[in-house]
Amino acid sequence: MVSLVALLAVSGCVAPPEASTTGPVDLYDPNQFAQVTAGGSDPGLLAQATPFQTTAVQTQGYSVIEPPTQIPEDMVCLIFFSDYAWTLESNRTAKNFNLLNPPMYINYSITEPFNVTGTKIVTEKGKEKTVKYSYYSPYAFLEITVRDPVTGEIFQQDGFGKDYGSMTNKTIQITKPGNLLIEIGGNNVTPSVGFWVKPVGNINDPAVNVSALECRSQDYVKRLHQ
Template identity: 35%
Template sequence: MYKSFSVAAVLILLLASAGCAELPPSGESGWSGLFSPSETQEIPPAGEPDPGYLTPATPYPTPTSSRTSPTLSQAPQASPTPEPYVIIYNRTTQFNATHTVEAFSFNLTAPPLLIEFKVEPEMVTRIIEAKSDYEKKQYKEYKQTFPSEDAWFKVTVRERGSGRIVAEDGFGKLYSADTRKQVFIGRHGDFLIELTGNKAKVHVVMRAGGV
């Protein structure tokens, strides 16, 4: 008797709860969406006037499926760089006992002035006797070749009016044994350029920023 009463009570509770839930009207899914009904707008039907925000344009061309062979292009050939300075002197001179001085005047209006020189001094060969470090360590004669002590060269640049030395360099005597050097003048002026030397063949090139 007690079991039948319990089953009847459960059935009454199930029916009561089922009666409280109502199904949504026909055609509605029960999803209210991201916006409330006041925020949603209807899509205008076809044939409505264009609001005019977009401008008609030509579609971007799409590449065709056909493949073309690559085209090889050659890099443009670089043209030779022109000489930035004007060569005003280019000469090789043999300086000796009878020809030791050359002088030139030049009004430098477009600095700089570059004086480059390469010296070929007169060479001297001497025979010396020295003890060998090999075999029987006997004394032998050896030849030594070196620049003559009398070979030298000097470039002197002066202000032509006052004679004041602006720049000076050379080979031998008071200067180093470097055979290639450059004298640089970086200001305007009316200059006297002196080339002096002895027992040396010298190639001199002078360049200026303009003439």
Template identity: 35%
Template sequence: MSWGHIPFIAAAVLLVIILASAGCAELPPGGSTGQSGGIPPTEEQSSGQGYNPGYLTPATPYPTAAPDVLAAPTLNRFSDTVPTTDPYVTIYQKKTKFEQTIEAYSFNLTRPPLIIEFDVEPKMITREKHTTSSYGDKDEIVVTQRYPSEDAWFRVIVRDSATGKILAEDGFGKGFSADTHKMIFIGKYGDYLLEFSGNEVTVDIQVRVGGV
């Protein structure tokens, strides 16, 4: 070997060493040596904690009006009161069944008022009516109807005992309303005749006065 070829051999060996060193270099993740055009994931994004590349700046929320807070209710106690007794005197109280019957009572009222209260229980009639349903297949159905007997009635009459003049009257049925609870009030003293009459009814009657 001539000394003139040594520089060329040395250059070739140096080139082999350089290429070998380059082949041992580790490639970046993804197998690409170039820079990707996408936004590289951050540690927070890869760990599932959200992603903020810095375009949004944290700030204090805009203050909003707080919802109305209701004041606690004030509990008031009713003043202690002593129950008062009935200021009137009961002179008659009876539950009677009327079947075309009449009862009469006289009373000299010296301490008004005269209060007559009564509750009427009329005889009830039950009927079954066959009709056609207005729903679905319009089958025939039976409708049960319950209502007071047309013959049920009751009447209270307050008369002047001397003249027989009617001073007050009220009742149930036969021209009177269907209300079952009623009251007659007489505020003037006098000698009265009370008449209770009726049919197909059971009536609870109470008579009270200012005193006896």
């Protein structure tokens, strides 16, 4: 009994092991520990990838609105076209348009100008002979006038007949911005007249479907009917 007490006295007290909050990281040695750090890690075993793109499920009561088709800047669209038959007397009509993004193109084509026809006797080399003649009526004309609707100031005027020449097809370019009064007048002619403008800045009515309009390049419209 004395020997056992002596042995305990020599050995002393053994301290208990300290508590630890770390966990094993090496399966080979369960007694190996490492401190846990925040932020995660990436050893480079996974390649970077793009998330799979899924089709959005349409919620009942809502609709997907497609973005409007953008018209290139150099394109112009036909916003007005009309045929006229002015054969017996002088006529005139007018349209208003607020041109915010010039230019505007007005083109016309006269399909059946009124002709004066007949016969006359001429003398050639001392001999008389009858020849036929045909020319545009001196009363036939088409006149397109662009003016200020308030002051009446004329910005541009062109057409067929009078002092404008005998071109039955022509494109008139309007570069004056602002509110315009466009008058179309004529006599003894059957013209077709069209107005073209850039949709950006000029066609602002949401009820107008721009993609349904006829749109062409400006170079095409300048050469139209020529």
